[in-house]
Each structure stands twice: as C-alpha cells, then as structure tokens.
Amino acid sequence: MAYKGGLNALILQSLSRGPNHGYRMAQEIKQKSGGVLHFKEGTLYPALHGLEAKGWISSETQEEGGRLRCYYRLTVEGKKALARQKQEWSRYAGAIKLLLEEAV
Amino acid sequence: MRPNRHVWDGGRVTLPGAEGRLALETWIEAATRGFSPPAKERISLEIAQHYFDSVAAQMAEGVFEPAAHFRARVDLGDARKARRRFRRHHLTESDVERATTIFSVLQKPWRLGAVIASHILFGILMISMAFSLNRARNGITLNWIFFLGSYAGLVGTGVILPAFLLVKSRSGRLKPDLRKGGYLVLMDWFFVALAYLMSVTISAGNAQDLIWGWIMAGILVAFFIPDLFLLRKIRSMPQTDLKAETAGLVA
Numbered sequence: 001m002a003y004k005g006g007l008n009a010l011i012l013q014s015l016s017r018g019p020n021h022g023y024r025m026a027q028e029i030k031q032k033s034g035g036v037l038h039f040k041e042g043t044l045y046p047a048l049h050g051l052e053a054k055g056w057i058s059s060e061t062q063e064e065g066g067r068l069r070c071y072y073r074l075t076v077e078g079k080k081a082l083a084r085q086k087q088e089w090s091r092y093a094g095a096i097k098l099l100l101e102e103a104v
Numbered sequence: 105m106r107p108n109r110h111v112w113d114g115g116r117v118t119l120p121g122a123e124g125r126l127a128l129e130t131w132i133e134a135a136t137r138g139f140s141p142p143a144k145e146r147i148s149l150e151i152a153q154h155y156f157d158s159v160a161a162q163m164a165e166g167v168f169e170p171a172a173h174f175r176a177r178v179d180l181g182d183a184r185k186a187r188r189r190f191r192r193h194h195l196t197e198s199d200v201e202r203a204t205t206i207f208s209v210l211q212k213p214w215r216l217g218a219v220i221a222s223h224i225l226f227g228i229l230m231i232s233m234a235f236s237l238n239r240a241r242n243g244i245t246l247n248w249i250f251f252l253g254s255y256a257g258l259v260g261t262g263v264i265l266p267a268f269l270l271v272k273s274r275s276g277r278l279k280p281d282l283r284k285g286g287y288l289v290l291m292d293w294f295f296v297a298l299a300y301l302m303s304v305t306i307s308a309g310n311a312q313d314l315i316w317g318w319i320m321a322g323i324l325v326a327f328f329i330p331d332l333f334l335l336r337k338i339r340s341m342p343q344t345d346l347k348a349e350t351a352g353l354v355a
C-alpha cells in the first residue's frame with residue numbers, strides 16, 4: 001500500500017533519528033509499519049530529492065566498502081517542517097476518525 | 105526502449121543475475137532519459153545502490169539470486185512515472201541548453217541591449233499599427249496623447265524593469281545570477297504579448313478582432329511559460345545539484 005501524502009513526513013521522521021541512506025529508510029518504514037507501507041525506488045528517491053530542494057534535508061556522498069553511498073540528514077528547517085507535518089497529520093487523522101466513528 | 109517485462113510463472117523465476125543487472129540498467133536509462141549527465145549520475149548511483157542492497161539483503165535471508173534480482177526489479181517501480189517525478193527536481197539536457205542561452209543574454213551587454221531595443225521597436229510598431237488601423241476602420245481619431253501614454257507605458261515596462269532586474273542580477277558579482285536575472289529574458293515574450301494585446305484592444309473594430317487578439321497574445325505567452333517553469337525549477341533546486349547540472353552557469 002502506498003501512502004503518497006505521508007511519504008515526506010515518514011522520511012523526515014526516519015531522518016530525525018540520524019543520518020541515513022535511502023535503502024535503510026525504506027526498510028525501516030516497511031518494518032515499522034508491519035509491511036503495510038512499502039515505497040518503490042521510483043517514488044522514494046524523487047521524494048528525497050524534492051525534500052532536499054525544499055531545504056528540509058541535505059545530502060552527502062560517502063565512500064562505504066569501496067562504493068559511493070548518498071546519506072541524507074535532517075536540517076533545522078526540516079525539523080520545523082516535521083513538527084508542522086505531525087501536527088497537521090494529527091488533525092487530519094483525528095477528523096477522519098471522528099467521521100468514521102460517526103458513520104458506524 | 106521499454107524496460108524488460110518478466111512474468112512470474114508461479115514461483116519459478118527464470119531471471120538470472122546478469123539479466124537482472126541489465127534490467128536495472130534499462131530501468132535507469134528509461135528513468136533518466138534526456139537528463140543532464142550530473143543528474144543521470146546521481147540518480148543512477150542511488151538507484152543502483154538501493155537495488156544491490158536489496159538483492160544482497162534478500163540473498164542473506166536465503167532467497168536465490170535470480171529471485172532476489174526479480175524482486176528488486178519489481179521494487180524499482182514504473183520507470184516513466186519515476187522520470188516524471190525526477191524531472192521536477194533535475195534539469196534535462198534541453199533545460200541546460202535553454203539556461204545557457206538565458207545566461208549568455210545576461211552575461212553579454214550587447215545581447216541584453218538587443219532584447220531591450222526589440223521591446224522598444226516592437227512597442228513603436230504595435231502602437232503605430234493601432235493608430236493607423238483605428239483611424240482607417242473606425243473613423244474615430246483618438247487623441248495622440250492616448251497613444252503616447254500607451255507607448256510610454258510599454259517603454260517603461262520594457263526598459264525600466266529590465267534595467268532594475270539586470271542591476272539586481274549582477275549586484276556584487278562578476279557573474280550574473282541566473283536565478284534572478286533569468287526573469288529579465290522572460291520578459292521578452294511577456295512584453296511582446298502585452299504590446300500585441302494592447303494594440304489589438306486599442307485598434308479592434310469588432311468583437312471578432314478582439315478574440316483573435318487574445319488568441320495571438322495567448323500563443324505568445326505560451327512561449328514564455330516553459331522558460332518560467334525552468335527558472336522556477338532552477339530557483340528551487342538544491343545548491344549542489346544546481347551547480348553540477350548547470351555546468352557552472354550558476355555561481
């Protein structure tokens with residue numbers, strides 16, 4: 001299942017625990033969501049590049065085991081954005097919950 | 105070329121490792137087609153790294169290599185969709201070509217002068233045409249001050265604003281700033297459209313003329329919209345990618 005709207009928030013949340021690379025982030029999200037949220041590379045990397053363009057994350061290439069690897073890090077702006085996104089998500093999720101409970 | 109299509113025939117995977125790598129290369133080629141070399145390099149590096157990490161992790165869990173390649177290939181997703189997404193944040197070769205043209209106009213004063221002169225000359229032409237058409241078709245003579253006022257407005261837009269943008273783009277730097285000064289070049293199209301629209305509005309004898317005038321102005325504006333998007337993209341790109349992908353056009 002792909003949840004487009006929340007991908008940015010999930011990436012920011014993952015990076016709030018420290019610098020990370022794309023593959024590990026995708027695995028973390030997949031494992032922590034019990035396999036429900038699984039993003040393909042064609043979705044994940046454009047999102048990472050978009051967040052970098054916004055200045056919410058920064059990237060640097062490091063050599064690891066003789067291979068180059070791109071690590072991402074949360075910026076100060078990114079931390080603020082994550083706090084905002086969490087707040088927005090809580091409001092949104094709360095509203096949906098209210099409506100669904102009313103319907104049942 | 106489309107990415108390879110492989111069918112999962114009930115768990116018996118016939119995709120060997122070498123073919124998996126070929127499928128990866130095909131996917132990367134499709135997802136980065138037309139992109140500037142630095143953009144291609146960055147995307148290829150990340151996607152390939154992810155792909156091989158995925159294959160290695162699956163093999164460590166006991167999955168056979170061909171099956172691991174197959175799953176990793178599936179996890180890449182749709183290359184064409186990925187290309188559309190990457191295009192929002194990376195420059196294509198045609199983007200770089202256009203950015204180079206915009207930059208050369210900014211860098212060479214005589215080319216910039218030509219742009220500004222074209223504004224003034226076009227303004228004169230349009231307003232003169234409007235004046236003569238108005239007299240011939242409607243039999244009404246508008247006060248010449250009206251036309252002079254229109255022309256002054258056009259020249260003001262065509263000279264004062266570009267000059268301001270030029271000073272801003274070059275302030276304190278040896279190289280003009282493409283991100284700020286690019287809008288100056290965009291004004292070329294915008295100004296032509298505006299002048300055309302004004303002249304048609306002034307001279308139009310009937311509603312049909314006006315519609316054609318709006319259509320023509322719309323076509324002219326359409327020329328400047330791709331450049332507007334390009335400059336928007338350039339302004340919002342990460343500094344590191346921007347430097348690499350514009351080949352030194354941006355300081």
